[in-house]
Amino acid sequence: MNDLAIQRGYAVFDFFRTINGKFIFLNDHLDRFFYSAERMHLPISYTKQELKEVLSELAERNKLPDSGIRVTLTGGYSTDGYSLASPNLVITQKGLPISDKDTPVGIKLVSYGHQRQLPEVKTIDYLMAIWLKPYIIQHGADDILYHASGIITECPRSNIFMVTKDETIATPATNILKGVNRKQLLELAPKFYKVEERNISIEELPNAKEVFITSTTKQVLPVIEINGMKIANGLPGNITLSLKKELQKLVYS
Amino acid sequence: MNDLAIQRGYAVFDFFRTINGKFIFLNDHLDRFFYSAERMHLPISYTKQELKEVLSELAERNKLPDSGIRVTLTGGYSTDGYSLASPNLVITQKGLPISDKDTPVGIKLVSYGHQRQLPEVKTIDYLMAIWLKPYIIQHGADDILYHASGIITECPRSNIFMVTKDETIATPATNILKGVNRKQLLELAPKFYKVEERNISIEELPNAKEVFITSTTKQVLPVIEINGMKIANGLPGNITLSLKKELQKLVYS
Numbered sequence: 001m002n003d004l005a006i007q008r009g010y011a012v013f014d015f016f017r018t019i020n021g022k023f024i025f026l027n028d029h030l031d032r033f034f035y036s037a038e039r040m041h042l043p044i045s046y047t048k049q050e051l052k053e054v055l056s057e058l059a060e061r062n063k064l065p066d067s068g069i070r071v072t073l074t075g076g077y078s079t080d081g082y083s084l085a086s087p088n089l090v091i092t093q094k095g096l097p098i099s100d101k102d103t104p105v106g107i108k109l110v111s112y113g114h115q116r117q118l119p120e121v122k123t124i125d126y127l128m129a130i131w132l133k134p135y136i137i138q139h140g141a142d143d144i145l146y147h148a149s150g151i152i153t154e155c156p157r158s159n160i161f162m163v164t165k166d167e168t169i170a171t172p173a174t175n176i177l178k179g180v181n182r183k184q185l186l187e188l189a190p191k192f193y194k195v196e197e198r199n200i201s202i203e204e205l206p207n208a209k210e211v212f213i214t215s216t217t218k219q220v221l222p223v224i225e226i227n228g229m230k231i232a233n234g235l236p237g238n239i240t241l242s243l244k245k246e247l248q249k250l251v252y253s
Numbered sequence: 254m255n256d257l258a259i260q261r262g263y264a265v266f267d268f269f270r271t272i273n274g275k276f277i278f279l280n281d282h283l284d285r286f287f288y289s290a291e292r293m294h295l296p297i298s299y300t301k302q303e304l305k306e307v308l309s310e311l312a313e314r315n316k317l318p319d320s321g322i323r324v325t326l327t328g329g330y331s332t333d334g335y336s337l338a339s340p341n342l343v344i345t346q347k348g349l350p351i352s353d354k355d356t357p358v359g360i361k362l363v364s365y366g367h368q369r370q371l372p373e374v375k376t377i378d379y380l381m382a383i384w385l386k387p388y389i390i391q392h393g394a395d396d397i398l399y400h401a402s403g404i405i406t407e408c409p410r411s412n413i414f415m416v417t418k419d420e421t422i423a424t425p426a427t428n429i430l431k432g433v434n435r436k437q438l439l440e441l442a443p444k445f446y447k448v449e450e451r452n453i454s455i456e457e458l459p460n461a462k463e464v465f466i467t468s469t470t471k472q473v474l475p476v477i478e479i480n481g482m483k484i485a486n487g488l489p490g491n492i493t494l495s496l497k498k499e500l501q502k503l504v505y506s
């Protein structure tokens with residue numbers, strides 16, 4: 001109760017995934033975790049190499065080949081409930097089956113005007129996301145798409161991509177959390193398509209050929225509806241599915 | 254670790270104060286706590302009357318006459334780390350001496366452009382406030398004054414008031430957390446001065462006759478400098494001190 005995470009919502013984390021006992025994009029997650037910690041003035045008592053070894057040991061002991069591992073670094077036990085203290089590092093692991101059965105073929109988004117604070121840092125601040133759950137249900141959607149003054153940014157736990165009519169892949173460039181799967185997709189997509197990181201107006205979306213999101217748990221997931229308007233006739237698009245396949249090749253390689 | 258407070262920064266709280274074993278403005282704090290909980294979709298398993306009795310019992314058992322009591326209500330233990338669960342209610346009490354010795358005669362503020370999310374709800378979200386501590390030090394200040402597009406709102410843990418040259422008391426009306434001491438001050442001040450709740454541009458502040466902040470721990474505290482510019486020649490103003498005295502009368506009555 002005295003940790004600044006509970007007192008003041010002050011903590012960062014990252015979410016690692018293992019499949020068949022192997023960490024997926026391990027270095028990307030580590031790099032981002034260390035970046036988040038530094039931006040929030042939170043020293044980590046391990047080097048990246050040491051933390052890697054701790055993670056490996058945990059995974060080996062728990063014997064959970066397909067899992068999610070959450071590494072959380074908090075503001076620490078604060079004597080006055082307001083000043084930064086020595087950070088607490090907590091690592092938890094849970095089984096995370098990789099079955100595609102539960103994954104929907106595509107999801108519906110509803111937009112909401114909100115700019116996350118310190119967006120490029122993976123803090124524990126999901127206040128608006130949780131608060132908006134009734135709003136999502138009320139609009140018959142599956143998730144939120146944030147925009148700031150009409151420029152789309154991201155979903156609460158994933159990045160968004162648009163495929164334009166001329167088959168260019170576009171994704172927001174700023175005021176977002178740069179996801180690991182977003183980074184991987186931006187590296188593989190230029191082999192097949194023109195790719196742009198740029199501002200995307202919410203008004204461009206109804207004209208998109210396809211839309212999809214990326215995240216560690218969802219990898220590539222088609223968006224079939226935004227604000228009640230169907231995207232790609234409400235079906236997963238071919239370019240989306242081809243990129244999904246390419247990303248999966250990387251994951252399992 | 255599985256509570257949404259740590260997983261997603263999702264919790265509300267209120268901070269009650271006892272002096273000489275008596276709760277100060279108890280009903281105001283209770284009302285706000287229940288309001289915060291309702292706005293965040295968090296049911297409380299007590300009525301106001303029952304929670305009052307729990308608070309009294311805690312204070313009696315702990316025998317800490319001058320204290321701060323924090324009542325926190327979290328999103329609960331979430332199985333998926335994202336969905337609201339049954340809220341956890343935690344009450345902690347700490348000694349809080351009322352000595353004026355440690356209180357500065359006045360404080361220095363530095364402004365920062367930021368609008369708190371869900372400002373009228375007392376959530377645990379103080380991410381920006383803690384993050385900005387190096388910024389405060391760098392500017393030789395004691396605390397932050399938030400503004401949104403040049404309209405001042407509040408400090409991270411207190412409300413702000415301006416005394417204009419014609420001795421009107423003005424304070425921001427919207428996009429703020431409405432403090433209990435702000436409420437009390439707005440009730441007592443009209444007996445002596447003209448009072449306005451309105452938008453205040455940051456550019457009005459250098460022309461203020463006096464500026465002060467209010468909070469549960471600070472009651473009324475003079476502001477003697479903002480962004481390096483002295484207010485009221487860098488000294489506590491007479492109107493501020495008279496209002497401080499009036500509020501203290503209420504606290505000890």
